[in-house]
Amino acid sequence: MFAGRISRIAHLVSCLIGLIAMSATVSAQQVSSAAVAQAPASTRLILLGTGAGPVPRKDRSQPANLLVVGGRPYLIDAGNGVARQLAHAGFATADVRNVFITHHHIDHNADIGALMSFTWIEDNKRNRPDTPPVRFYGPPATAELVAAAQSFLGVSERIFRSGVPMRPSAQRFEGHDFSVDGVVYRDDQIVVTAAENTHYHHAPDSPSVGKDKSYSLRFDTPGRSIVFSGDTGPSEALERLAADADVLVCEVLDLEATMKEVEATMKLPPAMVPAVRRHMAEQHLTPEQVGQLAQKARVKMVVLTHFSPGVDGQTDVSHYVDGVRKHFKGPVIAGRDLLEL
Ligand SMILES: [Zn+2]
Numbered sequence: 001m002f003a004g005r006i007s008r009i010a011h012l013v014s015c016l017i018g019l020i021a022m023s024a025t026v027s028a029q030q031v032s033s034a035a036v037a038q039a040p041a042s043t044r045l046i047l048l049g050t051g052a053g054p055v056p057r058k059d060r061s062q063p064a065n066l067l068v069v070g071g072r073p074y075l076i077d078a079g080n081g082v083a084r085q086l087a088h089a090g091f092a093t094a095d096v097r098n099v100f101i102t103h104h105h106i107d108h109n110a111d112i113g114a115l116m117s118f119t120w121i122e123d124n125k126r127n128r129p130d131t132p133p134v135r136f137y138g139p140p141a142t143a144e145l146v147a148a149a150q151s152f153l154g155v156s157e158r159i160f161r162s163g164v165p166m167r168p169s170a171q172r173f174e175g176h177d178f179s180v181d182g183v184v185y186r187d188d189q190i191v192v193t194a195a196e197n198t199h200y201h202h203a204p205d206s207p208s209v210g211k212d213k214s215y216s217l218r219f220d221t222p223g224r225s226i227v228f229s230g231d232t233g234p235s236e237a238l239e240r241l242a243a244d245a246d247v248l249v250c251e252v253l254d255l256e257a258t259m260k261e262v263e264a265t266m267k268l269p270p271a272m273v274p275a276v277r278r279h280m281a282e283q284h285l286t287p288e289q290v291g292q293l294a295q296k297a298r299v300k301m302v303v304l305t306h307f308s309p310g311v312d313g314q315t316d317v318s319h320y321v322d323g324v325r326k327h328f329k330g331p332v333i334a335g336r337d338l339l340e341l
């Protein structure tokens with residue numbers, strides 16, 4: 001486990017010489033909750049999960065990212081494994097009081113209930129009734145999912161509280177839906193701006209149309225702007241959102257490798273294969289499309305994440321980086337779980 005300062009210097013050097021940050025796993029700084037509160041004002045980006053979903057894998061956790069601004073952590077997406085990844089990064093789930101969900105595919109929201117459950121336990125351990133509730137911000141149905149997770153937690157809570165007089169979880173968790181582009185959150189440190197992207201192309205008669213939306217999110221912090229693409233196809237709204245950003249944390253997909261993996265592992269009826277290919281081709285980004293996006297938006301750095309297919313045992317991801325570099329001349333980093341930038 002490297003010290004945080006060393007890891008940050010290592011990444012800076014890596015960026016400057018334009019190398020792919022894949023030769024060594026650089027773990028996030030291990031910090032105690034007390035240290036979090038005392039950290040100086042700065043913006044740390046920690047990749048918690050860099051795999052595409054929805055199938056859990058050994059080598060990459062499901063999508064999640066952490067921004068730590070002035071010592072305060074903000075979570076972006078809550079894919080499966082996020083609570084454990086937070087522990088690896090030196091945070092308790094209860095340190096996180098603001099969570100942002102880009103969209104409600106299961107790989108991005110599966111652990112909302114786990115986060116709430118462990119935070120309820122941790123809040124009771126800390127016994128600080130003045131701690132604010134945990135607020136989840138996301139597309140339509142975020143409040144519905146938080147309410148459902150509260151119901152899920154309720155069974156365990158009933159059992160715990162039968163033996164120990166713990167504080168109830170009621171009013172400790174809030175879900176806030178947003179459905180319009182623009183500023184969706186603001187506090188004394190950050191401004192979060194959302195732009196609906198092109199991840200959902202549903203048939204006009206599907207039950208999702210008019211209900212579900214997928215967003216890219218931009219975080220402007222003191223001295224740093226970081227954009228999370230979420231899942232998306234090519235999107236002019238994302239290009240505008242990412243304009244001149246310091247960092248674009250962007251999904252990436254190898255279409256042919258993904259389809260090969262789909263066909264090898266999913267026993268789909270042959271008629272469904274073209275529909276899956278269309279989803280992959282139109283609603284995600286190839287390395288070349290990431291490069292075009294980054295070049296048009298004039299971002300200063302690209303960090304690749306949400307690797308698809310992201311199979312276990314893949315140590316060489318240079319072709320993803322090479323594809324981006326065909327169009328974007330700035331630094332391109334191949335993300336890994338717990339990489340800090
Ligand atoms: Zn995804």
Ligand SMILES: [Zn+2]
Nearest residue numbers: 103105199231
């Ligand atoms: Zn998705």
